[in-house]
């Protein structure tokens with residue numbers, strides 16, 4: 499990490515929750531992929547939270563630990579070595595700056611596209627890093643495909659690969675990200691360690707279809723409930739967390755809502771997370787699935803392609819409501 503000229507708190511701002519912390523926050527929906535009723539649970543979780551945790555996911559623990567150890571090695575290299583993987587435009591190594599429009603966080607990251615070989619120049623053993631990435635991504639992609647098929651089944655839309663085929667397409671514009679949140683000495687941590695006053699990754703929704711997140715055992719991730727309260731997601735290194743993205747919100751014509759989330763920095767422990775963002779091909783039209791539309795029901799959104807949405811996302815700030823510009827003004 500680079501040395502800061504100003505204290506982190508001044509640079510990244512203090513968090514003030516708009517609402518008092520809820521005494522009994524709801525539990526994060528838990529989906530056991532090996533159970534026969536998991537698709538109904540997934541639909542319910544996507545409707546109520548846009549977020550859920552999965553167990554019995556089938557991703558070998560060995561792939562997860564191999565990538566975790568490669569990523570840890572990568573982030574402990576000197577800054578000059580990490581920078582050899584390229585400035586994020588948008589892919590490459592980034593430090594504190596997120597996206598091109600002035601967002602900052604207490605985080606460093608490696609952002610990769612899944613359909614191009616990553617530039618791992620500067621890393622100690624590029625070959626073993628590459629193998630770890632390939633194995634992990636292939637296994638997570640398979641799980642994401644199963645989840646999207648369960649969603650299609652649960653929504654009773656056919657064929658069951660309507661959603662999964664978008665991310666399985668050779669041209670799919672999926673993205674992979676490794677995030678490292680070093681301990682932040684200036685953090686004033688709450689007593690139970692579930693909140694802090696420095697932003698690691700500012701609030702936002704993910705633009706893609708779904709995102710599949712795995713982290714080490716360090717807390718920090720929070721999701722926003724529909725009433726605006728933030729709840730902390732207890733970390734679980736053996737499970738995955740699924741976010742509904744903006745594209746799935748549009749494809750379900752608003753039945754699912756993308757989840758607003760953020761990461762708060764920790765004073766003592768590093769957080770390492772790996773996220774697979776399932777995106778469609780650039781030329782794909784993002785629109786409500788026709789079989790979900792009843793009678794004369796209209797789309798809530800204007801017509802747009804993933805290319806147009808991505809372009810618009812890259813001219814926005816992290817916390818912006820990106821879908822707003824694509825909502826139809828419907829006469830009532």
Ligand SMILES: C=C1C[C@]23C[C@H]1CC[C@H]2[C@@]12CCC[C@@](C)(C(=O)O1)[C@H]2[C@@H]3C(=O)O
Pocket residue numbers: 588596597598599601609673702703704705706775811812813814815816
């Ligand atoms: C300010 C930013 C930074 C963006 C684009 C734009 C708005 C949303 C951000 C994300 C969030 C989800 C992953 C990512 C890769 C994505 O697709 O959208 C991010 C991207 C980046 O970090 O480059």
Ligand SMILES: O=C(O)CCC(=O)C(=O)O
Pocket residue numbers: 675677699704711713719759760761771773
């Ligand atoms: O690092 C995390 O835990 C979440 C980061 C995130 O939301 C993102 O990269 O889009």
Ligand SMILES: [Fe+2]
Pocket residue numbers: 702703704759
């Ligand atoms: Fe995100």
